[in-house]
Amino acid sequence: MIKYNLKCENKHEFESWFSDSKDFERLKRKNLIECIFCQSKKVDKSIMAPRILNSKDFKNKNNITNDDLKNFKKNLQNLRQFVEKNFEFVGNNFASKVREVYYDKNSNKNIYGTTTDEEKDELKEEGIDLVSIPWVEKDN
Numbered sequence: 617m618i619k620y621n622l623k624c625e626n627k628h629e630f631e632s633w634f635s636d637s638k639d640f641e642r643l644k645r646k647n648l649i650e651c652i653f654c655q656s657k658k659v660d661k662s663i664m665a666p667r668i669l670n671s672k673d674f675k676n677k678n679n680i681t682n683d684d685l686k687n688f689k690k691n692l693q694n695l696r697q698f699v700e701k702n703f704e705f706v707g708n709n710f711a712s713k714v715r716e717v718y719y720d721k722n723s724n725k726n727i728y729g730t731t732t733d734e735e736k737d738e739l740k741e742e743g744i745d746l747v748s749i750p751w752v753e754k755d756n
């Protein structure tokens with residue numbers, strides 16, 4: 617869907633949605649677009665306000681495409697696999713476990729688990745910096 621700001625010959629401005637830019641041209645050719653204020657058929661696009669969804673040819677750096685999201689998600693899944701393979705899961709005991717590891721000079725265990733924001737702040741005050749990673753589901 618794409619939204620156009622339209623302007624008639626009498627300078628009335630209004631917005632209208634079209635399925636794509638060709639849709640607008642087609643309706644205009646058939647005189648099916650008219651000003652909602654004065655019913656003039658002399659309507660043209662004024663400033664374009666694109667609202668394009670799922671469009672591959674809309675490549676703008678500020679716009680995240682579906683492909684970007686897919687790649688990002690894939691990276692997160694790889695990250696999850698890496699963590700699962702190399703780290704020991706300690707679940708909700710993470711905060712106490714991480715202290716054990718941190719204060720035990722002989723331990724170089726890698727662990728992962730969940731903390732509350734409060735626990736995280738406490739650990740940070742003790743000088744234990746944690747890395748939070750977004751945890752994605754493997755499948756979907």
Ligand SMILES: [Zn+2]
Pocket residue numbers: 624625626627628651652653654655656
């Ligand atoms: Zn008008």
